[in-house]
Amino acid sequence: MEPTPYEAAPYEAAPYEPGTPCWLDLASADPAASRRFYGGLFGWTSYTLTIDTLDDYDVFTLGGVNGPTVAGMQRLTDPSQPSVWTCYFYAESVEEAARRVVAAGGRELLPPTEIAHLGRTGMYSDLEGWDFAVWQPHEVEGADVVGRPAAMCWTELAAYEAEPAESFYGAVFGWDAVRHGDRTTWRAGRRPVAGLIPMDDKRPGGWIPFFQVADCDAAVRDGVELGARVAVPPRDEAAGRFAAVVDPNGAWVTMIAPHGVGEGLPESG
The missing domain is CATH 3.10.180.10 (2,3-Dihydroxybiphenyl 1,2-Dioxygenase, domain 1)
Incomplete structure (x- = not known):
């Protein structure tokens, strides 16, 4: 399994490196x-x-x-x-x-x-x-919190063709592409930084952030009560329990409750 992308302590700035x-x-x-x-x-x-x-x-x-x-x-x-x-x-x-x-x-x-x-x-x-x-x-490195509940923990690109995307982002950020099946994990050095998945009719194309939650099913219920619609019902993946909702204004909100640190990256097929 791939490691989770971030292991920053809560309420501390993440150790950002170029391309992350x-x-x-x-x-x-x-x-x-x-x-x-x-x-x-x-x-x-x-x-x-x-x-x-x-x-x-x-x-x-x-x-x-x-x-x-x-x-x-x-x-x-x-x-x-x-x-x-x-x-x-x-x-x-x-x-x-x-x-x-x-x-x-x-x-x-x-x-x-x-x-x-x-x-x-x-x-x-x-x-x-x-x-x-x-x-x-200059004075702001980025988000103070990543890889913890209620914060971004991963991001991936849904694209039509993998090879051109791998080549493009490799040239822009120096990422190395590691293929597993029809999915790709991009790395900056040894650190996984993003994923690439095939485009389909289940999700929007483009870059999709993942938000970590403590309880995926409860988060989906809360989202629905707040006016969201369910796009992907909660289900178990290699990295954890995963779901997606669409917020009241149309933004895709992807959530995952990881099984544990180091157990894997999201696989949102």
Whole structure:
């Protein structure tokens, strides 16, 4: 079995390395509704950053507004579109990452942009058009908590073709691709950082974050009571008990209750 991707202690910053997922944010058509939903589902609270380059940007935290950060949220530009998560990957240089994206055949959606004293970011799309972002830190390395309940514990890409995706992300982030059946685990050195799965009609395409929960069945029940619909009912996988719901604004929310640290990565077929 593959090891779980993160083993950071709760309420401590993760040891981010180049190419590792370090942040995610939600583009929401209804931020107030999203605050209620994720507050009820994961116990998140939030505060608002007002920065010229971000307008109003919500930062989700655990244990109150002064607690550790887990994710962010901004208003969706087109409210007719469903809400969507964007995964950010740690980079030593956004400009260098941008050059690699374009050289590998991807597109630049947002050029390197300074986010006040926090860091620099850029947004891109891969060969199939799936969006992702990179983050070069100044004062903020990324999420304070990963790999623990109510926080991101994994991310994977649902793509139509594996080989072009493996080649593209290998060129951009230096990832090594390890195949097992029709699935791929990407590694940065010896550390697993992300997964690649075949695209099908059960899930949206693109990058999908996983959130760790203590009880998958209870989390799904809570999600439904808060207005979500079940996309994948709870079931047992190699890494743990897995499920997915779609939040009231259309964002895919994947959850897993791991069997134990080191027992494996999610297999969300």
